[in-house]
Amino acid sequence: MGPGEVAAILFGTFAVLVFLRVPVAFALGLAVVPVFFLDDRLTPVLLMREMFKSYNAFVLLAVPFFLLAANLMNSSGITDRLINFARAMVGHLPGGLGHVNVVVSMLFAGISGSSTADAAGIGSLLIPQMKKEGYDTSFAVAITACSSVMGVIIPPSILMVIWGGLMSVSIGGLFLAGVLPGVLIAGSQMLTVYVYAKRRGYPVHVRSTLLQLLASAGGASLALMTPLIIVGGIVGGFFTPTEASVVAVVYSLILGVAVFRSVTIRQVPQVFYESARFAAISLFCIGTASAFGWCLAYFKIPAALVVQIEAMGLGVIGTGIMAALAFLLIGMFIDAIPAIIILGTVLYPVTASVGMHPIHFAMIGIISLAFGLVTPPYGLCLLIAASIGEIRLVDALKDVFVILLPMLAVLLFIIVAPDIILALPRWLMPGFVN
Numbered sequence: 001m002g003p004g005e006v007a008a009i010l011f012g013t014f015a016v017l018v019f020l021r022v023p024v025a026f027a028l029g030l031a032v033v034p035v036f037f038l039d040d041r042l043t044p045v046l047l048m049r050e051m052f053k054s055y056n057a058f059v060l061l062a063v064p065f066f067l068l069a070a071n072l073m074n075s076s077g078i079t080d081r082l083i084n085f086a087r088a089m090v091g092h093l094p095g096g097l098g099h100v101n102v103v104v105s106m107l108f109a110g111i112s113g114s115s116t117a118d119a120a121g122i123g124s125l126l127i128p129q130m131k132k133e134g135y136d137t138s139f140a141v142a143i144t145a146c147s148s149v150m151g152v153i154i155p156p157s158i159l160m161v162i163w164g165g166l167m168s169v170s171i172g173g174l175f176l177a178g179v180l181p182g183v184l185i186a187g188s189q190m191l192t193v194y195v196y197a198k199r200r201g202y203p204v205h206v207r208s209t210l211l212q213l214l215a216s217a218g219g220a221s222l223a224l225m226t227p228l229i230i231v232g233g234i235v236g237g238f239f240t241p242t243e244a245s246v247v248a249v250v251y252s253l254i255l256g257v258a259v260f261r262s263v264t265i266r267q268v269p270q271v272f273y274e275s276a277r278f279a280a281i282s283l284f285c286i287g288t289a290s291a292f293g294w295c296l297a298y299f300k301i302p303a304a305l306v307v308q309i310e311a312m313g314l315g316v317i318g319t320g321i322m323a324a325l326a327f328l329l330i331g332m333f334i335d336a337i338p339a340i341i342i343l344g345t346v347l348y349p350v351t352a353s354v355g356m357h358p359i360h361f362a363m364i365g366i367i368s369l370a371f372g373l374v375t376p377p378y379g380l381c382l383l384i385a386a387s388i389g390e391i392r393l394v395d396a397l398k399d400v401f402v403i404l405l406p407m408l409a410v411l412l413f414i415i416v417a418p419d420i421i422l423a424l425p426r427w428l429m430p431g432f433v434n
Helices: 003-019 024-038 044-055 058-075 078-090 096-112 115-132 137-152 158-167 171-177 179-200 210-235 241-259 268-298 301-312 316-331 336-353 358-374 380-389 393-416 418-428
Strands: none
Touching: 003 024, 003 268, 003 301, 024 044, 024 268, 024 336, 044 268, 058 078, 058 096, 058 115, 058 158, 058 210, 058 241, 058 268, 078 096, 078 115, 078 210, 096 115, 096 137, 096 179, 096 210, 115 137, 115 358, 115 380, 137 158, 137 179, 137 358, 137 380, 137 393, 158 171, 158 241, 158 336, 158 358, 171 179, 171 210, 171 358, 171 418, 179 358, 179 393, 179 418, 210 241, 268 301, 268 336, 301 316, 301 336, 316 336, 316 358, 316 393, 336 358, 358 380, 358 393, 358 418, 380 393, 393 418
C-alpha cells in the first residue's frame, strides 16, 4: 500500500470512530488496527510495543507533576490572591471584572501550565461574581473560556514540554518564546472587554489606592514566584523541565500546607488522586497517538507530504498559514496532546524543508491548538465555563467568536513575524536557540 491509501484508511477509520463517539484515545489506537492486518509485515503486537515505547521518556514525568502543582495551587486558595491583585491593578477600567478575568488568567497561566485548571479554578470564582454584577452570562462564560487558553501558551506549559520532548526542541526556548504571544493575546482580549463594556454599560469599580495595590501584590507575591523559579531554573540551566515540575509541586505544597495553611494534610491525598486521574487520561492519549504517528512514519506519509508541499512552492509564511489552519481544524475535534503527536510530527519535516525555525513552528502549532479549547465540538475549556455559568454551550458561541477574532489576528502576526517571537529566546539562550 502507498502512503495515500494508508493515510485514507487511518484518518477515515479515525473519523468514523470519533463520529460514533468513541473516546479519542481509544479511536486513535483502533484506527491503526486495520492497517496492521492488511500488511503482512506488521502484527498487532507492534501496536502495544509502540505504545509502551512512547512512555519510556523522562520528560513525560513533567505532565503529572505540573498537573499536580496546578491542583495544589487551586486548592490552596492561590486563585483568590491572584484575583485580588488583578482587581487592584485593572478593576477600575470599564468592564472591570472582565479585565480582572483576563489578567488573573495570565498570572495563573504562569503557575499552572494547564488551561483546564485555569478555566475551572478561575471560572468557579469569577463567573458567578460577574453574573451578580450584571454581566451577560454568555460574555462571562466566553471571556473565561478564551482567557484560559493562555494556560498552555504562557510558560510553563504542559504542551510545550510535550512538544519539546517529542521533537527535540529546547523547552527553555519554547517557554521564552511563549511570553510575548501570551501578552499579546491578553492585550487583545482586554481590548475586546473594553469595547463590550462601553457598548453594554458594564460596571466600573473604584480605583484601588497605592496601599491596596501594594498589599494585594504582597499577598500574591509568593505565588507569582512560581514562574520565575520554574522558567528561570530551566533557562539558567539549574534543572531540567522534569525536575522543574517537581520543584513546582514541592513549592506549591509548602505554600498550601505550611505558609497559607489553606490545605490540610487530610486534603492532600484527594488532590493527588485527582491529579493522577487527569494525568492518566493524558498519558494514555500519548500512547495511542504515538502508535498512530509511528504508523504514519512507517508508511512514509510525512515524506510524501513534504514532496507535495515542495511542489506547491510555499515559503515560510505560506507554510505557516497552512500549518495553523491544519492545527485549528484538528484542534476542534481532538485534544491538543494527540494532535501534537499526530499532526506536529507529520508537519515538522514539511516546515523544516522551507527553512522555518523549529520554535517558530512550535508556537504556531501550540497557539492554534490552544484556540481549539474554545471551539466546538471539542472546546473543553468552553464546556467547563458553560457548565459553571449554567448555560448551553451554543448560547456563548457568538461572544466566543467575537473574542477569538483579535486573537486570530495575533496568531497571524506570530506567523509573519518570526524574528520578533524568537528575539527573547535568542537573547537569553543564545547557545541553544540560533
